Amino acid sequence: MEPQNTSMGESAHIIFTEGDFYQSHFDARVYFDSFYASPQGHSDEDYLPFVLHQLSKTFSAGNLRGQRLIEVGTGPTIHSLISACESFEEIVVSDFTDSNRREIEKWLRQEEGCLDWNPIIQFVCELEGKRTPGEVARRLRATVKQVLRCDVRLENPFHPVTVEPADCVMTSLCLEAACKDLDTYRRAVQSLAALVKPGGALVIIGALKETFYVVGQQRFSCLNLSQSFIEKTLRDLGFSIQQFNTLPAKRGGVNQVSDFDAIFHLVAQKWN
């Protein structure tokens, strides 16, 4: 099924690209080459340096640590875990798409032809001035204990596997891609919230007012989100928002690969 304007009598509607579409159309390698081949990320966006800086600040502060971190909708990426991996004993990563999980497993096992995260790891090491890239890669490979299939639209995203609640649950650019409407988004955040231990934290990276992004020639839908809706969703679930940082899209720039107004990074703490 192609996401396109579909003639339905008088009206036309756009099909939202959900999980199954990712399974058949999301190219992990093209995604990596477009957005993660260097620390600058895609030339139309300032997304990647902003996110790496925010995650570094979040996990260097020292108050966000514990036994387990779960990342949901990891895709084929590990950049979000570079700063976090020192603060947790065990990391669980997950994605809907088989090929994305395979790319992560290839990197974890250092298989030939795996994605080259060295430039990004090096950038974070220079930013933090504490660890060498070799130490980071070793720590990360030792800390990621599970690579699970997940579907954020389910009450238990890892069904039929059960994962014990964690000190930190993180997700990056997944929910707006996976959820076709605001109700689905709200329910997905609720499922992630249930995976956070009392007193633990939810870290979300996402895009505001985004309706699409492009990977190679393939266009994917995004749910148009506002900051106020995200904040209300989290407060209603018993979270206090500790940080909500935004980076507006490049001023005057032409972004051919997406149409977001801003990138956000938030940290929210679950009340006991």
Ligand SMILES: C[S@@+](CC[C@H](N)C(=O)[O-])C[C@H]1O[C@@H](n2cnc3c(N)ncnc32)[C@H](O)[C@@H]1O
């Ligand atoms: C834009 S990518 C983000 C990947 C990565 N987290 C990042 O920050 O670059 C969106 C990811 O959401 C995943 N995804 C789509 N639908 C999903 C669902 N229902 N449940 C879990 N993940 C889903 C896709 O497979 C893809 O890896």
